[in-house]
Amino acid sequence: MAKKTQQRTFNDVLSTLGSQRFDVAPAQEGAKRTPGAFQVRKYECAAEIADAGDGTVALLARPGYILGGEISRILDRGYQKFLKTSKLEIPATADHLRAVHNFSQELNEATGATSLYNESLGTTSDRYVYDRVKGRE
Template sequence: MAKKTPQLSFNDVLSALGSQRFDVAPAQEGAKRTPGAFQVRKFGCAAEIADAGDGTVLVLARPGYVLGGEISRILDRGYQKFLKTSRLEIPATADHLRAIHEFSEELKQASGATSLYNESLGTTSDRYVYDRVKGRE
């Protein structure tokens, strides 16, 4: 029989992240920002989390590498992965992907989130864009 993992409260997760050397700070307020959101950083990567209302953690912005003060998304074009922000797009290096993967795994462990097998093997992309068939998305 599978063991049930105790659900951590949002405040417990914040203190656990702080004790594991994550930089935890209130997220910058903007037009689309959730009040009470926190930005969590480590290894040059970041994610935004907030209280889900029932005391658990809600991930607002998936983990990504920080470029120009903005959390990047991983874009997979089939032949190369790229880090993309609203203003910048650069080829992702192995060091970038390794940092994002390690950050994601440590964030899941500290927050008590489910760690999926396929995500534990390596970095997954946020968007897949292949150019094999012209004119089709």
């Protein structure tokens, strides 16, 4: 069953994150960046959040480990998980996955997001790419 905490306003979330030792800084501007977005960091992991317009928090970039200054995505290939950025892909270690899991849990709690049972068991992947037989997707 999903556990939902009390919804908080964006300004409340920013102050809560700062008090819980998250590094909160304006997100780097780029082609796909939202104005007023913030990058939240802790445990060598990061996510990007912004005001959703109604005062609540919108998650722009899912939590991921920081590699080469970018937030990585977790890629599951069936036999192993990998951390992937636009320029780099490395095998994920248990320490990487533990850091992403802890960061995600603390971020969800601070923002008042819904906490799902399967996510509380361990790290979930952003993409699942298993070996496929040619011609059968």
